[in-house]
Amino acid sequence: MLNGEKLIERPLRWGMVGGGRTGQVGYKHRLGALRDNTAYRLVCGAFDLDAGRGRDFGEKIGVEAERCYADYRSMIAQEAGRADGVEVVTVATPNYTHYEITKACLEAGLHVICEKPLFFTVRECEEIERLAEARGLIVGVTYGYSAYPMLLQMRAMVAQGVIGEVRMVDLTYVHGFNSGDDANASEAQKWRTNPATSGPTFVLGDISTHTYYMSQVILPEMKISKLLCDRQSFIRSRAPLEDNAYVLFHYDNGAVGRLWCSSVCAGSMEAQTIRIVGSKASLIWRETAPNELTYEIQGQPGQVMHHGMPYLDPISLDSDRLGALHTEGLSESWANIYLRIAQAIDAKNRGDEAMLARLIYPGIKGGTDGVRWLEACVRSAEAGAQWVDFA
Structure with a gap:
């Protein structure tokens, strides 16, 4: 601790x-x-x-x-x-x-x-x-x-084979705060939807790059071999930058994955969810309940694991700050990163x-991998949502 x-x-x-x-x-x-x-x-x-x-x-x-x-x-x-x-x-x-x-x-x-x-x-x-x-x-x-203790618990459980062979990875980062047009947008919002200042993406780079990196923390031995990206600009003035995107990917071990990111999911306060599905069990982490990890074993009742408890792996406990029963949040994760x-x-x-x-x-390697992922997403989307190699 x-x-x-x-x-x-x-x-x-x-x-x-x-x-x-x-x-x-x-x-x-x-x-x-x-x-x-x-x-x-x-x-x-x-x-x-x-x-x-x-x-x-x-x-x-x-x-x-x-x-x-x-x-x-x-x-x-x-x-x-x-x-x-x-x-x-x-x-x-x-x-x-x-x-x-x-x-x-x-x-x-x-x-x-x-x-x-x-x-x-x-x-x-x-x-x-x-x-x-x-x-x-x-x-x-x-x-x-990326430094919530329960994400590191997921990493440990995957590495130990607790959920079996990883088959599916399901990632979301969605909210609705950009559902309207940008007529009255703040300066911070305006630069995010301008290709000259934001780069080649909006929500892919601004929010889902977080979720992609978190999945790599959990699954460091699994690498994406190819992906397909379909992106939309529902607020037309944001084009060519996307405010919604779907990404499918294939991993080098045969697993498959998908990611949905959106800032136009009107009314949503879900933020991020990460689900890792194995041959024996599944793990689910939700940003809205970051101190908990759902562990679902096939054929058994589901379990909810809590941060700071002695049954967790040392890799998780070593990043815990407040102990069980005391809620930790985003500031603790940032503190762990720093x-x-x-x-x-x-x-x-x-x-x-x-x-x-x-x-x-x-x-730097994690940052570079994130930019490489964004480049592949843009390349796929601009080719008409085609599968592209990711290396």
Whole structure:
């Protein structure tokens, strides 16, 4: 069980690009990073395109005024001249800026934690991976849902063969918050439906890339061999970007899968559901009840497993924070992600490759795989919903 004791020698000096007052995700990043004050300490930021607003915001969350910068370039340059300069930077900005900010940070010797989807193309991902490796730096990706303890329990049960051979994978991430047109949309919504700023997808990249990555955490030994994607723009002004999509896939072990993602499922508050069906039993996790895991054995009554209980696998219990009966949520999952990335940075700094190999966290390879998946989905959809190879 995690209780806030230090797992690295000292807190990392941490900065943010984006994530200011008008952003949708900045607070989630700060909740995750600062939940354990033994892992990170927020020392600087370029929080907003409006420098004055960004400085005012930074001061009100406890950052020194002189370390609230007008832009990321100023932050990198001025922090480099300080003995107590920033060591790791979170990129919490619109998609189209991820690549240039991440590259600039790595070139300055800084570790990076970046929002998803990581970049627009696999080529960009591979270039950044080579740069990070050459500089001995970590690039983490904030797949913030992926560290719920019960997802790790699913991983353990699949690996142990408890449900038998995996046959089917069923994934959903749906809500209805974009069912209307974008006439009165917020700025955060507008950039998500503009190909120039969002990239080649809307809901596939914005929400279902989370669910895809979570399925890979649960099923690390299973790889998709081919997929078919059919996507729709029910709000016509969003075309060519989709607000609804269906993806079918075949795995290399013979299993099949499907994913439905939508932001126009009017009235829905279901969010994510993950069902793994094996030859002996099934496992079901729902984001609306993230502390529970349904275990259905063929021919027996269904069971509901609860987080924090001693019958769970150590991999699950090691990420539990509050214990059974006390509800954990998204902020705890984000905290687990940030903590594991801090451990990865510490291990990389020390040259501890064995530790890096043991850690389960969303790194550059997970981010690259997500972009490769998005590229395959777009390629399939643009070919008229045809099966395409996924390699």
